[in-house]
Amino acid sequence: MVALIVALLILGLSPVAALIDRRSGYIACSAGSAVFVYYGMANYSNELSLFYVAAGLVWLFSSVYSLYYDHHQWLGPLYSSSILGMAIALTTNNLLVFLAGYEIMTIPAYVAIGLYKKTGYSAFVFMGFGELSTILILAGFLYSYVVTGSLSFSPLTTITPFMIAAFGFMVKMGMLPFMVTEWLPIAHGNAPSNVSTILSASMTLVAVYGLTKMALLTPRPDFFGFILLGVGGFSVFFGAFYAYVSDHAKVLLGFSTVENNGAILTSIGVYLTAPTHTLASFALITTAVYVLAHSLAKTGLFLDTGMMENESLILPRIIKNRLSDVGCVLLASSMSGLLPTVGGVATWALLESLFMEAYTLHSALSIIPIVTGSIIAMGEGFATSTMLKFIIFAHIFNKRSSNEKTRPLILLLLGLLILAGGSATYIFYRPFLASNPALGLPFGLIASEFSSQPFGAISPLYVLILPSLIGALVLAVFGKPRIRRSEVWNSGAPMNEAYTSFAYSNNIRLMLGKLLLTHIGRDGVKVVDVFWSLTHTVAKLFVSFSRHFSRTYMNSRLSWYVIYMILALIVFTVVVVA
Amino acid sequence: MGAVYISIVASAFYIQGQAYYKPLVKMTGVQSSLAALVSLLVYLQSGSPDYVFLAVILITIRGIVTPYILLRVLGERYGERERISGFASLLIIDLAFFFIAVFVLYSLVITRLFPRDFELVFAFTIFFQGLYLIASRNSTPSQIVGYLEEENAIVILGLSLIPIPLLIEASVLLDVLGLVVISAVIIYEKKVHTPLEELRG
């Protein structure tokens, strides 16, 4: 408890410190985040504490990174205030204080986007959707107050408050069809990468936290979880798909956030609809682990884009360094859902829980988890290819190099943390540990269960150790290779003509052209985000309708105004007397 | 008394159908005189001399002075009229509106509040008629005449409901201040009301 107060105090002072001196603000932020992480780890009571750890680590790493990142004078206070808002929202048990923290988190980010914007409407779109989400959450909280009569998070008896608030949180998380709230502010907003980090990784963490907290209070099982399953599944697919065809580094990462949030939403949906208690508990832990995996990896990748001089993957100019290469490869492998990182464990657990649910339901309702699981498997395939694209064209395929040490070191630390975290996830899966000493696995085995029998099992620690050992054994058996260096053959063309990232994903642009509305025009191949263009069309229709309506209604003719008066008089008389 | 009421209503219909300014204004004078006649009849029934004062004021100011001023401002040209087309349709719409608004309102509302006074329906008739006149015309004189009709309606309504001193004072106020000063100004400034582009939307 003391740790929490200390953390909040330091975080509260950091905007003030940032106003005075930029660096001291970031140092204060880092210190506050470190205390926050300690608080989360020391008071580990249920899965929600994992959110504190994840959030604290995100803030810590990006604050330390910001110390070495040159930027505008107002960025420090805005950044620290946003983090303060998030900290308030995460640690309170009162509905209104949560909303206050939510707004304190959004508004400095809006200002930061507005300061750096490239197009006129990006900050406005961000704020518009942010306020939409706040309104929905407020409505849900009001309903909760009406039902329970108290202003703190208390157990509910109906699912309606959760439903309304869930839609609000889903808008913030960037679920279908609101994906635009994720990629537009980042891409056209041109925010610096530490702001992009907290926009993508941390704000969506707060939304997921709110959603999980409300879900823990609602009675389960409930049918609404199937809707969450559907929305989450399709968000995973479309997020990964749009990420794959984008060539702007930050847009790619923004869509990847949409994909991961969809997976987290699916996991919450499994929690809500699981027929057995064991499965629900497994799904809940999976949610927390997925949040941890996504936050850490996304932070690292966004901080990596901070080292790019332009944001395009087609002609990248990035500061290449061996340390950051290793770190980013580890982070990308976690985002692709590969063992033995945390992301791999989370992906495995999510797919297992979906198919366990299909097995336990064993009725026509199982269609929903099965179809969702298949769509998520497709999304995972896209995610792997997308992360490969990012890593290859940002790091491996280019040749500039530098000697900068500190920022790449941060990335390397994150990567190692994710790798080690994968083996350490059995700490979080405390009720699901298994062991099989007869077959050589005395510890470190996580089993997925929906009843007393395990469905499947995995041991990330062994996956980390064994291939490395075997590879080392093979190296010893066959000996080290004799190496001779030479140039690569490029059919006689100069070496700087390279295969671009645009060409990398062009196959999909053409093969799945119906989904992307691919258009081959004079200036090349163009794709659209269909949901954003739909929203844009609806918005334009509404604006033109309202203009027509106002010109028709208020038409500056005296006759019509007198008619309005007559009508009002009649209505008033009838209403008052009757 | 009923005959007076009916003739007031008839004059209102005549005004509705009139496009030429001079007969319009003169009929307004006639209508105000009829209202004064009603007031006299009420005096005869109740015996309070205040009603006579009201009648006198009505006849002098609203029956003679105001139309005279209006006619002066409008000019003495013969045959000046407002440009309207489709009188017949306006009249039919007027009748429809009259029946719907007045009788519905009356049967639903007024009978609950004041079940004994049948004369109120005439007052409401003239009131809504004045409003409709404003709504259906474009030119300033017609709209001012409509306003005058509404005033008459208020006076007739008030005869049975409001204390008489208040009625006299209100009537005088509406006449002198609102009507003479402003309407002279307006008629000088704008003969026709057209929609203003800046005011749209």
Added chain:
Amino acid sequence: MIDQMVEALIQVLGTILVAPLYSGIAEKLKGVVSLRRAQSVLQPYYDLFKLLKKETVVPSSASELFVYGPYFTFGVYVLISFVIPVVYPRPVFLTPTVDFLGGALLFSLVSFVKVLSAMDSKSNYVALGVSRAASFGFLAEATLITVFFAVAISTGTNNPYVESAYASNPSHYLALDHLLATVSFFMLWLFETGKLPVESQGLSEMGMIDDSLTYEHSGKPLALLKWGGYIKAYLLGSVWLNVFLLPWGGQVGVLGAFFDIGLMFAKWMILIAIVLVAETSLAKLRLFKIQDHLAIAFVLSVFSLLFSVI
């Protein structure tokens, strides 16, 4: 425990040492069918030994990932051979390291590291092949995951050994979901191992998808990559044979483990016969048509999942 360790060793060594043989047999038989004098059955072994002795030429801008990546992928393949029923019909030492789905994710890990190691050479031909492989990755990985779950939903566990025992029951074997999953897995196997009609062997750039990943390697890393390719074909094919097509006949015990290697040989002859028919009579698909091939496989596997619960 010692028994399990010995059985595990037999399974793993059987996999590693015997896998290239099947590729050699398939090539020889293809030559016989085409009425030409084909290479010897042991040719893959000769190739591997030759490569192990050669020097390694590394592009000047490549890093250690290029040289040592293949060692890691080989290690992962060996780990997978512990985990799935490729020789022995019961769990052996270190089997519970991952379950069936974890096995699919490990295959994904291998392709990830292989791609990164290949792209480290900064060659444009490799990039071309990688982009083709990546553009089918979503369907291939999706099919791999869903087909591995196909039997899991019927049995209630993701343990491949239990699923294999379940499928040996004739009523379960002939159920619609099992048949659909079998067909779907076979179509996926053709893609994953680069057989016609998906990909043509050899280094001609028009047909390269998987072959391009080994384009720039040479010497010992290339030997390990090729060996890894043979092991992957063996692993996926054996899973298909042991869990889906012919889940019968496995013996237990240390002697049974030796017998099982011979049994696998017999089963593989059937698979090679099927592949022979496919490779000698079908032409290579155009690149965008591969999406249709994989989409059919994916849809079949999803149907098999749906039919197992309805």
